Amino acid sequence: MDFYTEHEQIVKIVPTPDYPVNKGFSCIKGLRLDRQQQLFKPDPRPRMKQADGSFSHVEWQEGLQQTANRLQEIIAKYGPDSVAGISTGQLTMEEMALFGHVMRTYLKGNVDGNTRLCMATSVVAHKQSFGYDAPPYTLNDAELSDTIILIGANPVVAHPVFWGRIRMNKLPNKKVIVIDPRRSETAKQADIHYKLKAKADLKVMYILAKYLLDQGWIDESYIAEHTQKFAEYQEFLQDYPLSRVAETGLTEAEIKELAELIHAGKNVSFWWTMGVNQGYEAVRTAQAIINLALMTGNMGRPGTGANSLTGQCNAMGSRLFSNTTGLYGGGEYDNEARREVVGQALGIDSSWLPTKPTLPYNVIIEKINAGEIKALWVAATNPIHSWINSDTFRAATEKLELFIVQDIYDDTKTAENCDIYLPVVPGIKKEGTLINTERRLSLMRAALTPMENELTDYQVFYKMGEALGMGELLKGWETPSSAFALMAKCSANMPCDFTGITYEELADSKGVQWPYTPQHKAEGVADERRLYENNRFYTPSGKANFMFEAPLPNPLALGEEFPLLLNTGRGTVGQWHTQTRTREIPEVQDAVERRAYVLLHPTTANQLAIEQKEIIEVVSSNGVAEHFEALISEFVNEDEVYAPMHYIEVNRLTPSVYDSFSKEPSFKSTPVRINKLVKESV
Numbered sequence: 001m002d003f004y005t006e007h008e009q010i011v012k013i014v015p016t017p018d019y020p021v022n023k024g025f026s027c028i029k030g031l032r033l034d035r036q037q038q039l040f041k042p043d044p045r046p047r048m049k050q051a052d053g054s055f056s057h058v059e060w061q062e063g064l065q066q067t068a069n070r071l072q073e074i075i076a077k078y079g080p081d082s083v084a085g086i087s088t089g090q091l092t093m094e095e096m097a098l099f100g101h102v103m104r105t106y107l108k109g110n111v112d113g114n115t116r117l118c119m120a121t122s123v124v125a126h127k128q129s130f131g132y133d134a135p136p137y138t139l140n141d142a143e144l145s146d147t148i149i150l151i152g153a154n155p156v157v158a159h160p161v162f163w164g165r166i167r168m169n170k171l172p173n174k175k176v177i178v179i180d181p182r183r184s185e186t187a188k189q190a191d192i193h194y195k196l197k198a199k200a201d202l203k204v205m206y207i208l209a210k211y212l213l214d215q216g217w218i219d220e221s222y223i224a225e226h227t228q229k230f231a232e233y234q235e236f237l238q239d240y241p242l243s244r245v246a247e248t249g250l251t252e253a254e255i256k257e258l259a260e261l262i263h264a265g266k267n268v269s270f271w272w273t274m275g276v277n278q279g280y281e282a283v284r285t286a287q288a289i290i291n292l293a294l295m296t297g298n299m300g301r302p303g304t305g306a307n308s309l310t311g312q313c314n315a316m317g318s319r320l321f322s323n324t325t326g327l328y329g330g331g332e333y334d335n336e337a338r339r340e341v342v343g344q345a346l347g348i349d350s351s352w353l354p355t356k357p358t359l360p361y362n363v364i365i366e367k368i369n370a371g372e373i374k375a376l377w378v379a380a381t382n383p384i385h386s387w388i389n390s391d392t393f394r395a396a397t398e399k400l401e402l403f404i405v406q407d408i409y410d411d412t413k414t415a416e417n418c419d420i421y422l423p424v425v426p427g428i429k430k431e432g433t434l435i436n437t438e439r440r441l442s443l444m445r446a447a448l449t450p451m452e453n454e455l456t457d458y459q460v461f462y463k464m465g466e467a468l469g470m471g472e473l474l475k476g477w478e479t480p481s482s483a484f485a486l487m488a489k490c491s492a493n494m495p496c497d498f499t500g501i502t503y504e505e506l507a508d509s510k511g512v513q514w515p516y517t518p519q520h521k522a523e524g525v526a527d528e529r530r531l532y533e534n535n536r537f538y539t540p541s542g543k544a545n546f547m548f549e550a551p552l553p554n555p556l557a558l559g560e561e562f563p564l565l566l567n568t569g570r571g572t573v574g575q576w577h578t579q580t581r582t583r584e585i586p587e588v589q590d591a592v593e594r595r596a597y598v599l600l601h602p603t604t605a606n607q608l609a610i611e612q613k614e615i616i617e618v619v620s621s622n623g624v625a626e627h628f629e630a631l632i633s634e635f636v637n638e639d640e641v642y643a644p645m646h647y648i649e650v651n652r653l654t655p656s657v658y659d660s661f662s663k664e665p666s667f668k669s670t671p672v673r674i675n676k677l678v679k680e681s682v
Helices: 060-078 093-106 120-130 160-168 185-189 201-215 220-226 230-239 242-248 252-264 282-295 315-320 336-346 361-369 391-399 457-468 480-491 503-507 518-523 586-591 602-607
Strands: 002-006 009-014 047-049 055-057 083-087 110-113 147-151 175-179 192-194 268-272 305-308 375-379 402-407 420-423 432-435 440-444 564-569 597-600 615-620 625-632 640-644 670-676
Touching (some): 060 083, 060 402, 060 420, 060 457, 083 093, 093 315, 093 432, 093 457, 110 361, 120 282, 120 305, 175 185, 192 252, 201 230, 201 282, 220 282, 268 282, 480 503, 597 602, 602 625
Parallel strands (some): 083 110, 147 268, 175 192, 564 640, 597 625
Antiparallel strands (some): 002 009, 047 420, 597 640, 615 625
């Protein structure tokens, strides 16, 4: 994005014409960044809750020192496990790293991110199948693939830049195929839509794999030379004959057609996102997709791959450089050699480094409600709205002795409930790097200068470290550029190695995909490269693993009391998460429903005698009820309803169910019932 400014005002925003990610395109959210913080601008000083429950603003030095003192008092009383943090993939890589350094390296607390809500499934799937969290593709593969299969993905609305790349694909026989229970905006524009039952994805993938195997439509040489555990997978698939397809909502003819399309395709690509990731058996579903790519040899070549689409701008940076689930740059906490490398890179003794992964998000909330965690620091996210079964998070905030929220807005539901609010500036006023969905490092530069008293997230984390007394532990962390240099050192000789690029060089580049080493630089290797072109993976053997497990029953099954399945997701291309930012865009506000709504199939509406736009009650199996506007639509199945996640009512209904491997919440399959509301007589 190119910003044109005059007198500290943005006068025009233009998508960079030749940038290799978006190629001169942007959705409304990027084009209207000039609106950010013009309507809802908090006082730039910390807001502190007083003993009588009132609030007052204080100067930064006082606010940070008070906060640091309270954190240290809680740790002295209850131990380091009594403090925790929640962060987000909307922070820069350097901010994520510094937050992890303060909270994990120094305070010895726990920090997870709302990356857990979107990408944890793909991370675990990549690690188990490929040996490292390393998605293989470049976005350019969307233009080179003749058979594009989208599974649980709605890029027209959720990934408009990626959808733009698909539209740029001019191959004459290109096919866009959507596998989704809902006739989404993408399904409407696809060549073929396979409308399966909700959460039948895993079974569909196994039946499809078995049919491909039976037809001999697999790449036997690729399997033999570059994968392992296929014999076990082949035996496992014997339990998934074509005759079982009736269990999925698809037909035998549809499975045969899909298999024929995969077999006929020269370069087949599989893409998935939240419809897969946010499920109770999500990791195995993602790996069933990976298995399809491996067994058909669609990996490492242009236009191929099993490709996870990332949910947030820096989710990749938060996954590898947050000091939470692994050491900076990847690697396990109990690997002594890796600990020494990271310690040397940071200039500290390795004994300072955490000894185990952080508690995952759900356990942090559970331990707050159990009285074990006493202080929570939330940065750049709004979990009272976005967390699954969100009343549990609200209840947790009431049990905390110290609740800190750091955000660009002070009126989110989360910020309104905190003890200490730390205001920060948005991205248009700060710098740092982001690592996007295709592993590309890009530099974000400030378009505007922060005003008096305004601080960036990075400055708040650094100054809090000073107030806590970190001293020499902050050496080398003074600026985002210096933090970048530290993370580059930590990445050396890891799959994500980016030691071949400096912070300053990124400023004039078009971004660089990792890995990018000094050797890449010396040889003039392109800054856009897919992984596994050499057919070598990051496992000890260098071969990819076939991973599989029998499908699980939905832990919250439909029944007479709750006969409908609630699915949640994006509403429109202009909305984002909890709408705290996109509410500032007039064009978005003019185009979206102001109140929470659900989509009902006409048959369902008719059975319940519900009319278009009638206000109804939706009751979840977790015992929560909320009012919604009913919109009658043929774009959902008869036994399912769909609600956009942007409205706070929605995640009050989603129960606390998680994938057993990734601990990612299962937002997509909540049993509910619908009640008509009795109209009061006037």
